[in-house]
Amino acid sequence: QVQLVESGGGLVQAGDSLRLSCTASGRTAGIYVMGWFRQAPGKEREFVAAISWSGGRTYYADSVKGRFTISRDNAKNTVYLQMNSLKPEDTAVYYCAATNRISGGNDSARRYNYWGQGTQVTVSS
Numbered sequence: 001q002v003q004l005v006e007s008g009g010g011l012v013q014a015g016d017s018l019r020l021s022c023t024a025s026g027r028t029a030g031i032y033v034m035g036w037f038r039q040a041p042g043k044e045r046e047f048v049a050a051i052s053w054s055g056g057r058t059y060y061a062d063s064v065k066g067r068f069t070i071s072r073d074n075a076k077n078t079v080y081l082q083m084n085s086l087k088p089e090d091t092a093v094y095y096c097a098a099t100n101r102i103s104g105g106n107d108s109a110r111r112y113n114y115w116g117q118g119t120q121v122t123v124s125s
Contacts, residue, residue: 002026002114004096009119012086016123020081022096022116030100034079035059036070037109038092038121045095047107051079059106064090086123093118 008020024031035050049070050059058070069082079096097112104111 002028002031002098002100004098004114004116006094006096006116006119009094009121011122011124014087014123014125016086017082017084018086018121019083020094020096020119020121022079024077024079024098028077031098032100032102033106033111034072034096034098035106035112036081037095037097039095040092045109047109048094049081050106061107083121086121088123088125090121091123092121094121
């Protein structure tokens with residue numbers, strides 16, 4: 001089992017920045033990819049960004065490219081999501097996810113078998 005704990009959400013104004021953190025514990029040696037998803041009220045959960053745990057290759061949703069940056073610190077078992085130039089439409093609960101499954105798309109929630117509890121990000125206009 002892998003446990004994920006997120007932190008760093010909050011209320012900001014449009015144009016501001018926030019950094020989310022997600023620390024993994026437990027059987028982290030088998031993690032292939034870690035990612036961030038978000039879910040706004042009345043909407044489905046959507047992919048935001050992902051990073052391969054070994055090589056550090058990154059993947060982004062088109063809606064956040066150029067504004068968000070995902071990174072990892074393997075020594076701390078932590079993945080970060082730096083969010084710049086935030087917009088009101090970025091408002092959502094942000095979930096950290098991890099997977100030890102080899103196959104599947106990095107942007108597919110079905111691939112991820114471990115999830116954090118979520119952290120609220122609210123961007124006011």
